Amino acid sequence: MPDPTTAFPRRTVHLDFHNGPLIPDIGADFDPATFAQPFVDAAVDSVTVFAKCHHxxxxxxxxxxxxxxxxAPDLDLLAGQVEALHAAGIRAPIYLSVQVDEWAAREHPGWVALDDEQRMVKRGGSAYTAGWHVLDMSSPYADHLAEQIEAVVRRFAPVDGVFLDMCWDQPSSSRWAHDGMRRAGLEPTDARDRARYARRNALEYMRRYRDLVEKALPDDAVQGVWFNSRPKTNLAEEHRLLRHVEVEGLPTGGWGYTYLPYVARFVRPLGLPTLSHTGRFHESWGDNGGFKPQAAMDYECSQILSLGLTNGVGDVLPPRGVPSPAAYQRIGHAFRHVRDCEPFVAGGVAVAEVALLVDPELGDAPGPSGTGAVRALQQLRQQFDVVPPSSDLSAYRVVVVGESTVVTPQVREALEAFHAGGGAVVLVGAALRGSDGEPALANLPVDLHGPSEHPVVFVHRDGPWADGLQADVVLPVRPERATARPGAQVLATVALPYVDRNWDTFSGHAYAPVGAVTDDVLVAVGDRLVAVAANLLEAFAAHGHEQHRELLGEALDAVLPDPLVRAGGPRHLETTVVRAPSATVVHLLSYVSSRETPELDLVHDAFPLVGVEVSLRTGSRPSRVHLEPAGEELDVTWADGRASVRVTTTDGHAMVVVDD
Incomplete structure (x- = not known):
């Protein structure tokens, strides 16, 4: 049994417990003798329990x-939970709410943050709608919370970890914030200065509370304090305050199925132990009576594992203190599968050949460019990380710079050094020009001539697309006019509509048909440099034309002809690679989500794989290849430095384990 105070959790539950003052009988049915058993049965090794809720x-x-x-006056609910979980060998990190505290807002309304019209900041609407007030961390509330944290960590030391929730940068126009801004030399009337002060204030309280928690940790702790609700892209700076990272992302709760593949790939290069939370809820947090389909739970937990993170599922403890049996049937089914898979990736590191360079100031939401990049690269079976410009790029073979990343002089210098060292660079759309308006890199395979006058154009190729389609395909974004330099390999050019669609010059419902084919280059390849002269990733995110993804794939093939993984099968198949101590593991995820409400994508079934070829670049002939956790031996062909197998499985998640 692992030591519950030091082992980093692998299968966790975040046990929400937000109870308003009108909820009676809190913990009335809590039984320390039976409380931990549902978690044991569900293969859970850590449960985050509550010292303080949003109320x-x-x-x-x-x-x-x-x-x-x-x-009840004689019930120490938190202590009973911690003791019961520890007795079962389960960790019990402790939760406290930070900027949301209804008791403090009611008793001390002067501590509530104010907007620039001097109105109380409230998540959820007006004064007469249900919702949470947001506390001002420049007010005396910061000291009030410090007293609470100190009391908790002193009472429960050594703690397994502390989860501090609702920690975003909150601008405020209170007198507390105004005084703090003036002391910092900032101007309260300037919205940008209010945002700067909010960031500075957040970092100050994070350091303060981190120091309180650190004193209550065991000497060999791997999990410390976590500040939730902050953009993970801030971790480029904030990771120095942390021992570990937690990623909250319920796909059905507003995050969507693109969020985790983007954020996980940004976090994992930091090298900190990281767990990710989905939820058992049909929609989002607090959906007490909602249970997502079992297949969705299985998919999300398997995806977390495949991305190199450990697992977490959000649940809610009913007020009387007895865990829901139905919830742990769902969670246990997913976690037992994850537990069976873990030995094959233990001690492993996710492998990536491609770096997607992003601006961390854009935050966790990838936006159209990031969404298009993540979807396209996943569908192309590319192994990639998401990295900020300050990253060391030397471990990658290709860097993709999307249209939302500004090529500053510092970024230009880093890309030039990477290219000079043998790496390949793909520049998309606006990234072809630096922040000074000049070409982002020397020796581009194209000359740039400014934006086209046409807001909608067509992709023209001399040959057919992969599925045999021989046609020019619409590209509903305005390209940059570009001409090929000598020696460039042109993959696609621009065709123009007969006329542009304006109020007095239009033809047809959406855009005019194809008119003239031009020599303007859309995609060209030079010496390990690819120029895409339009915002192709944004177009793919918005419109989903498979030919746009195929075009990016051809460009990557030109500079990365021997990718780590090749895999057939359905387009939705997700592949990720982990290098374990004595094997390389290829995760195969085959689930399909469908849009079933105006804002909700649901997963109901695993999608079978039948005879799908999977090929891995290896340094030598493998000693054995097997499909896990089924324990099935696979026939392997090894040629040209690649090990190839065919996989048939009805499970939504399987692993091809290639032993050295």
Whole structure:
């Protein structure tokens, strides 16, 4: 049994427990003798339990007035949960809410953040709609919370970790914030200065609370304090405050199925232990009576594992203190599969050949460019990380710079050094020009001539597309006019419509048909440099033309002709690679989501794979190839430095394990 105080968790539950003051009988049915058993049965090794919820109520033995009024005077609920979980060998990190605290907002309304019209900031609407008030961390509330944190970590030391929630940068126009801004030399009337002060204030309280928690950690702790609700792209700076990372992302709760593949690939190069939370909820947090389909739970947990993270599922503890059996049937089914897979990737590191260079100031939401890149690269079976410009690029073979990344002089210098060292660079759309308006890199395979006058053009190729289609395909974005330089390999050129669609010059419903084919280059390849003269990733995200993805794939093939993985099968198949101590593991994920409400994608079934060829670049002939966790031996062909197998499985997640 692992030591629950030091082992980094692999299969966790975040046990939400937000109870308003009108909820009675808090913990009335809690039984320390049986509390941990549902988690044991579901293969859970860590449960985050609550000291303080969004209502500002406390759930441990304390004389503080914030103690929940429905908690019996003789019940120390948090202590009972921690002791029961530890007795079962399960970690019990402790949760406290930060900027959301309804008790403090009611008792001390002067501590609530104010917007620039001096109105209280509230998540959820007006004064007469349900929602959370947001506290001002420049007010005395910061000291109030410090007292609560200190009391908790002193009472429960050594703690398994502390989860501090609702920690975004919150601008405020309160007198507390105004005073702090003036001391910092910032101007309260300037919205940008209010945002700067909010970031500075957040980093100050993060350092303060981190120091409180660190004193209560065991010497060999791998998990410390986590500040939730902050953009993971901030971790380029904030990772120095942390021992570990947690990624919250419920696909059905507003995050979507593109969020985790983007953020996970940004976080994992930092090298910090990382776990990710999905949820058992049909929609989002607090959906107490909602249960997502089992296939969706299985998919999301398997995807977390395949991306090199450890697993977490959000649940909610009913007020009377007994875990929901139905929830742990769902969670246990997914976690037992993950547990069976873990030995094959233990000690492993995710492998990536392509770096997608992004601006971390854009935050966690990838936007159209990032969304298009993630979807296209996944569908092309490319192994990639998402990295900020400050990253060391030397470990990658190709860097893709999407249209939303500004090529500053510093980025230009890094890309030139990477290219000079033998790497390939793909520049898409606006990234072809630096922040100074000049070409982003020397020796581009094209000359640039400024934006086209046509807002909609067509992709022209001399030959057919992969499926045999012989046609010019619409590209509904304005390209940059570009001409090929000598020696460039042109993959596609621009065809123009007969006329542009304006109020007085239009033909047809959407755009005019193809008119003239031009010599303007859309995609060209030079010496390990690819120029894509339009915002192709944004177009793919918005419109989903498979030919746009295929065009990017051809460009990558030109500079990365021997990718780590090749795989057939359906386009939705996700492949990721982990290098373990004595094997290389190729994850295969085959689930399909469908849009079933205006805003909800659901997964109901695994999609079988039948005779799908999977090829891995290897340095030598493997000693054995097997499909796990089924334990099936696979016939392998080894030629030209590649090991190839055919996979048939009805499971949504399987692993091709290639032993050295």
């Amino acid at each position: 500002g109520h406390l759930y441990y033995d304390t004389a503080r007035p914030e103690r929940h009024p429905g908690l």
